Amino acid sequence: MNCRSEVLEVSVEGRQVEEAMLAVLHTILLHRSTGKFHYKKEGTYSIGTVGTQDVDCDFIDFTFVRVSSDELDRVIRKAVAEFKDALGNSGSDGMGQISLEFYQKKKSRWPFSDECIPWEVWSIKVNVVNLANEQERQICREKVGEKLGEKVINIVEVINRHDYLPKMPTQSEVDNVFDTSLKDVQPYLYKITYQITDSLGTSVSTTMRRLIKDTLAL
Amino acid sequence: MDSDLSPQDKKDLDKFIKFFALKTVQVIVQARLGEKINTCSSSSPTGSDWFNLAIKDIPEVTHEAKKALAGQLPGIGRSMCVEISLKTSEGDSMELETWCLEMNEKCDKDIKVSYTVYNRLSLLLKSLLAITRVTPAYKLSRKQGHDYVILYRIYFGDVQLTGLGEGFQTVRVGIVGTPIGTITLSCAYRTNLALMSSRQFERTGPIMGIIIDHYVERPFTNMAHMHPCSYRAPGEDEGGTYAGIEDSQEVCTTSFSTSPPSQLYSSRLSYQTPALGTVDLCHPTACTAAAHPHQMVVPGKEGGVPQVPAQPTHGTAAEHGRIPSCPTGQSPQLAPPTSCSSEVKTVSPSDALETTFTRKVGAFVNKATTQVTTTSLDLPFAAFAPRAYDLQENDPMVHPPPSPAPSSPLQGSLHSNTSSHSGGQPQDDFVMVDFKPAFSKDDLLPMDLGTFYKEFQNPPQLASLSIDVSVQSMAEDLDSLPEKLAIYEKNIDEFDAFVDTLQ
Numbered sequence: 001m002n003c004r005s006e007v008l009e010v011s012v013e014g015r016q017v018e019e020a021m022l023a024v025l026h027t028i029l030l031h032r033s034t035g036k037f038h039y040k041k042e043g044t045y046s047i048g049t050v051g052t053q054d055v056d057c058d059f060i061d062f063t064f065v066r067v068s069s070d071e072l073d074r075v076i077r078k079a080v081a082e083f084k085d086a087l088g089n090s091g092s093d094g095m096g097q098i099s100l101e102f103y104q105k106k107k108s109r110w111p112f113s114d115e116c117i118p119w120e121v122w123s124i125k126v127n128v129v130n131l132a133n134e135q136e137r138q139i140c141r142e143k144v145g146e147k148l149g150e151k152v153i154n155i156v157e158v159i160n161r162h163d164y165l166p167k168m169p170t171q172s173e174v175d176n177v178f179d180t181s182l183k184d185v186q187p188y189l190y191k192i193t194y195q196i197t198d199s200l201g202t203s204v205s206t207t208m209r210r211l212i213k214d215t216l217a218l
Numbered sequence: 219m220d221s222d223l224s225p226q227d228k229k230d231l232d233k234f235i236k237f238f239a240l241k242t243v244q245v246i247v248q249a250r251l252g253e254k255i256n257t258c259s260s261s262s263p264t265g266s267d268w269f270n271l272a273i274k275d276i277p278e279v280t281h282e283a284k285k286a287l288a289g290q291l292p293g294i295g296r297s298m299c300v301e302i303s304l305k306t307s308e309g310d311s312m313e314l315e316t317w318c319l320e321m322n323e324k325c326d327k328d329i330k331v332s333y334t335v336y337n338r339l340s341l342l343l344k345s346l347l348a349i350t351r352v353t354p355a356y357k358l359s360r361k362q363g364h365d366y367v368i369l370y371r372i373y374f375g376d377v378q379l380t381g382l383g384e385g386f387q388t389v390r391v392g393i394v395g396t397p398i399g400t401i402t403l404s405c406a407y408r409t410n411l412a413l414m415s416s417r418q419f420e421r422t423g424p425i426m427g428i429i430i431d432h433y434v435e436r437p438f439t440n441m442a443h444m445h446p447c448s449y450r451a452p453g454e455d456e457g458g459t460y461a462g463i464e465d466s467q468e469v470c471t472t473s474f475s476t477s478p479p480s481q482l483y484s485s486r487l488s489y490q491t492p493a494l495g496t497v498d499l500c501h502p503t504a505c506t507a508a509a510h511p512h513q514m515v516v517p518g519k520e521g522g523v524p525q526v527p528a529q530p531t532h533g534t535a536a537e538h539g540r541i542p543s544c545p546t547g548q549s550p551q552l553a554p555p556t557s558c559s560s561e562v563k564t565v566s567p568s569d570a571l572e573t574t575f576t577r578k579v580g581a582f583v584n585k586a587t588t589q590v591t592t593t594s595l596d597l598p599f600a601a602f603a604p605r606a607y608d609l610q611e612n613d614p615m616v617h618p619p620p621s622p623a624p625s626s627p628l629q630g631s632l633h634s635n636t637s638s639h640s641g642g643q644p645q646d647d648f649v650m651v652d653f654k655p656a657f658s659k660d661d662l663l664p665m666d667l668g669t670f671y672k673e674f675q676n677p678p679q680l681a682s683l684s685i686d687v688s689v690q691s692m693a694e695d696l697d698s699l700p701e702k703l704a705i706y707e708k709n710i711d712e713f714d715a716f717v718d719t720l721q
Contacts, residue, residue, distance in 0.1 A: 031344050035270045036261040048261040051272040052347055054254035063351045063360075068259045068272070149352040153389055156345040160392030162338060184259040 003118045006158050008151050011127040012060075013140050014094070017087060019057040020148060021080045024124050025100055025192070026055070026066035027152050029076070031159045032102060032120075033067050033187040037178070039171040050185055061145035064152070069185045079192040086196050087128060094128030095197040102188045104166050105176040116191075119164055122155075223397050227331040231396060234331070235291050237268045238339045239298050239319055242346060242403065243283040243372060244273050246300045246317050249350035250359040250368045269340035286372040292319050294399055299378070301371045302355050307364060313381035314355040314368075315407035320377070322402065326395030338394040342403060345392045353389070353407045383410040 012020045035048030051068030066073065080098070087096045103118040131137050166188065169177045178186045223231070248255055257272035267273070292298045297320040305311040329335055350356060359368045379386065391403040706713070 027348050030348065031341060035259070035263065038262065046263050047270045048263055049259060049267040049270055049272045051257035051259040052344075053256045054351065056254065061357070063254070063356065065347045065351055068257060152348050152352050156349060156391060159341065160345060160390075162341075162394075168333075184261050 004120045004158075004163055005123070006121070006154075007123045007125065008154060009125040009127070010144070010147060010151065011129055012144050013131055013137065014088070014128050016057075016059045016140070016144055017084050017126060017128060018077075018080050019060050019062075020144065021083065021098055021124065021126070022055070022066075022076060023057065023060075023062060023064040023148050024122075024151055024155070025076050025080070025098075026073075027064055027155050028100055028122055028159075029072065029187055029190070030065060030067050031155070032190070033069075033072070033185045034178075036180075036184065036186050037174060039174075043170065045171070048184070048186075057145075059141065060148065061142050062148045064148070067185050067187075069182055071182045072185060072187065076192070079194075083194040086194065087126065090196040094130075095126065096194060097123055097125045097197065098192065098194040099123045100190060100192055102190050104189065107176065119166060223331070227397070231331045231335065231398065232291060234336055234339055235396075235401070236287075238343070238401070239287065239292055240275075240280055240283050241268055241271075241273050241343055242298075242317070242319055243300055244275055244279055245343060245346050246302070246350060247276065247279045247370050248274070249347075249356060250302055250370065252359050252362045252368065269336065269343050271340060271343055273343070283372055286374050288374070290374065292321055292374075292401070294321050294323055296374060297321075297377050299373050301373070301378075301381075302359075303369050303371070303381075304355075304358060304362075304366050305369055306366045311369075313383075313408060314358065315353055315405055316377065316379055316382065317405045318377050318403070320402050320404075321399040324395065324400045325397055326400070327397050329395055329397060331397065335394060335396050339401075342392045342394055342401075346403060349389060349391050349405065353405060354409075354411070355407060379406050382406055382408040385409050 008024060010020050010024075030052065033050060035050050037045045037047060039045045052065050053068045054063050055066055056063050083096065083098045087094060090096070100122045101118045102120040103116045106115040106117055108115055129140075131140055166177045174180060177189060179189050180186060257274060259272065260267075263270070287298065290296060297318050299319070300317040301313060302315045302317070303311050303313045355368070358366075362368050386406050386408050388404055388406045391405065393403075394401045
């Protein structure tokens with residue numbers, strides 16, 4: 001099974017990074033979260049209800065919709081804050097990429113550990129620009145708002161192709177497909193990683209790390 | 219086609235489509251109310267949240283939607299459309315967007331109705347939630363208030379897009395294949411807002427006195443007679459085929475079953491009529507707009523009287539000053555729909571706008587208006603000076619120049635700085651005033667602060683800074699430097715010891 005990979009690119013000002021990333025990640029997670037499953041006897045289950053919340057951005061003329069789950073919001077904000085700090089501290093010319101990967105766990109026999117098989121990866125490439133004056137910032141506010149709108153439309157387009165989705169699991173398998181740690185919603189298993197591109201346009205260290213990790217995981 | 223579908227599946231599918239249509243209308247209309255929507259997630263299913271999404275049902279909207287559908291379902295050749303338009307306080311209206319729920323003939327026979335179709339419809343609703351915040355009408359709807367409102371109209375039948383002007387754009391929200399056809403949801407939105415903006419600028423021409431009557435009474439009272447037409451296709455039977463579905467008291471409890479490894483299972487929807495009645499059970503409060511179901515007016519963002527914003531906003535109403543006599547009771551009685559963690563919207567109490575200032579085209583622009591009385595002053599920012607401003611004649615502080623004083627730029631600026639204390643208005647070159655500084659008493663000392671200040675405000679220049687002397691002394695300094703350096707080097711130990719004592 002091939003992993004579906006989508007790449008989105010945004011150019012933002014420094015203080016817009018956080019909100020832009022939150023907007024994109026939350027929009028994706030809105031579509032990739034369900035209500036909590038409640039398994040009953042005879043193999044049936046019912047699904048809880050997902051609420052939604054509008055979030056206005058302060059630095060961008062944009063409003064996005066996220067799942068009403070403070071726990072999930074905290075996790076995402078933490079990841080985005082780390083990414084933003086890394087981007088700021090990198091000393092590079094402000095280019096980086098944050099990836100949201102949905103995966104399934106496949107139980108392996110001992111002594112091999114469980115495999116994580118990604119089935120959808122969203123990569124958001126960020127380019128941080130520096131603006132000279134307030135007028136440019138104002139224009140940037142609106143422009144980035146429009147761009148994010150386009151990204152939301154792109155995301156919706158991809159999702160509504162109804163490509164592969166993991167099968168609905170039985171009770172014993174639910175943790176291999178969904179993240180059941182939250183108490184109000186249940187997103188598909190996901191992980192967020194990021195890498196900062198150095199000025200040569202390559203991210204040497206993370207690539208090496210990933211290669212080694214993948215080799216060992218086999 | 220239908221023979222491939224079991225009766226139960228057909229019934230389920232019709233039900234899904236019906237409630238999907240109703241929820242679609244709710245999402246679209248609620249997204250244009252002008253407020254942020256907030257609903258709670260619930261881990262235990264409540265039984266009335268269709269598609270596992272917490273979407274509130276505004277009763278009037280449901281009523282209108284059902285009226286438009288008239289017992290039918292969106293099908294091939296029968297589209298359900300929600301038209302969003304803008305209406306200004308002067309009666310101009312303009313269509314902004316049209317959301318279309320259509321069905322085409324492409325069938326997906328193998329798809330599982332009660333599971334896959336249901337989940338995909340849920341996904342489509344989520345996409346609709348996201349896309350409704352992206353189209354241009356969203357920003358306009360968030361800024362609606364006294365200058366314009368956003369209206370909706372639901373109709374059934376053929377899609378009409380001519381009102382959107384030239385160059386309208388279309389965005390597809392998504393599609394869901396079903397055994398009887400493919401459901402598509404899309405939005406066509408106007409891109410040409412030029413008509414509106416030019417009208418906006420026309421309205422900024424007249425001064426307030428002429429258009430005063432707009433703000434005396436409710437600007438939209440005439441809307442009571444306006445009922446958006448809901449199209450009903452002639453000659454179609456109503457409700458006969460779908461009698462079983464026409465029930466507003468339905469609750470959906472969905473349960474799914476899994477049977478590994480594949481998804482071959484049967485799921486059943488159980489319909490329970492709750493003891494207490496309507497679907498609104500879960501929605502304790504709702505929009506109380508009984509009078510105007512199609513008009514979503516909420517108290518303007520700025521409260522009963524709009525404030526003058528710091529920055530001009532694009533595409534929206536120009537700011538108008540407000541006459542305080544405009545009764546604040548006029549704010550519409552409609553309460554915005556509340557949600558689980560609702561914030562009660564209060565009218566901002568900042569109605570005390572100064573009538574001194576009318577429309578702000580830009581900061582410090584001195585438009586000729588009758589209300590501004592202080593613009594005749596030559597003071598910088600005179601328009602912002604306090605209104606209760608004593609005139610020169612009444613001010614006992616103002617005296618003619620008592621004695622000739624050296625005129626210097628310093629003195630001139632001194633006067634402009636102190637004029638607020640003295641009340642003098644330096645309309646001529648210099649007006650000598652008796653300077654009475656604040657908080658100073660002249661009872662004890664013969665010389666008070668003011669006199670001291672005046673006498674010593676022009677001290678003589680320092681001798682060392684005078685040009686004749688400075689050059690000479692500089693030369694002397696330079697000459698003596700080597701000697702001084704030699705002395706310092708000799709005494710270096712002393713200096714070091716001194717430094718040590720400091721540490």
